[in-house]
Amino acid sequence: MNGFIKHFNQISKKDVDSVGGKGASLGEMTKAGFQVPEGFVVTAAAFEKYLKETDINVEIRARLNKINLKDIKSVEESSEIIRDLVMNKKMPKSMQQEILKEFKKLKAKYVAVRSSATAEDSKLDSWAGELETYLNTTEKNILKNVKKCWASLYAPRALFYRIERKMQRKSVSVAVVVQKMIQSEVSGICFTVHPITKDKNQMIIEAGYGLGEAIVGGMITPDAYVIEKNSLTILDINISEQKKMIKWAKNKNQNVTVSKEKQSKQKLKNSEIIKLSKIVRNIEKHYKSPQDIEWAYAKGKLYITQSRPITTL
Secondary structure, eight states, X not given: OTTSEEEGGGOOGGGHHHHHHHHHHHHHHHHTTOOOOOEEEEOHHHHHHHHHHHTOHHHHHHHHHHOOTTOHHHHHXXXXXXXXXXXXXXXXXHHHHHHHHHHHHTTOSOEEEEEEEEETTSOGGGXXXXXXXXXXXXXXXXXXXXHHHHHGGGSHHHHHHHHHTTOTTSXXXXXXXXXXXXXXXXXXXXXXSOTTTOOTTEEEEEEEESOTHHHHTTSSOOEEEEEETTTTEEEEEEOOOOOEEEEEETTEEEEEEOOHHHHTSOSSOHHHHHHHHHHHHHHHHHHTSOEEEEXXXXXXXXXXXXXXXXXXX
């Protein structure tokens, strides 16, 4: 199975072709010493082997060439057929064993399984949000969720994205990130350059209770903290009332009610805002460019779960 699994500490930002943008970023930050939850990547080579060994790559190519973007029905129909093909074939036994072996090494009951696209000649971060993530995955459903991530490369929105950019014939593949799950009490996003004013000496941190999917999916309005980058001074604190959060409860991700006394409280203490600001400032320094960073806070520790370049400045 050599080459089909890579641990974060074996990966750098140069490995985008094999582990995708997300995987490369997590490996790069792990090597640089940032607090990244432990994990590994099922490389794009594993997906390519799966397509080849199951003989579905020819059918997929034929289907992609038949798609008519002006006919939404044709996109949806092709998407469903291709995804069924990916899901219904059996993963090679050696691949299954390797993934399960690495899962056990993490000594974690739950992991997050995330798609990480490798798209030739395209801005990889542009695929953000196009592919799938499966939180609180267990040993029982990890193989299925890896396949779901592979199949998400052919979801209608991803097909639209690919065909609009004339990428049908280009090498577009997907790696899968498997990472220890952080049951975050608070989580959020940080932009190391203020996204609205474009002020390079101001960062903005967004924070909400529970898992970060509530912010990413637009379910809640998070707190927003503005910090001066050089002096690490908090310039502005905007507290948002939060009545619901996503939390792992009774063996599933659930929307639960935030307790009355916490709903209108500041999600991160000032000292935690400063601590996180230092970390994200160092990540920006490491990458030498403005970053869009996802973070999680649990049991008194801050974790970085993703960093990608800000492309809208």
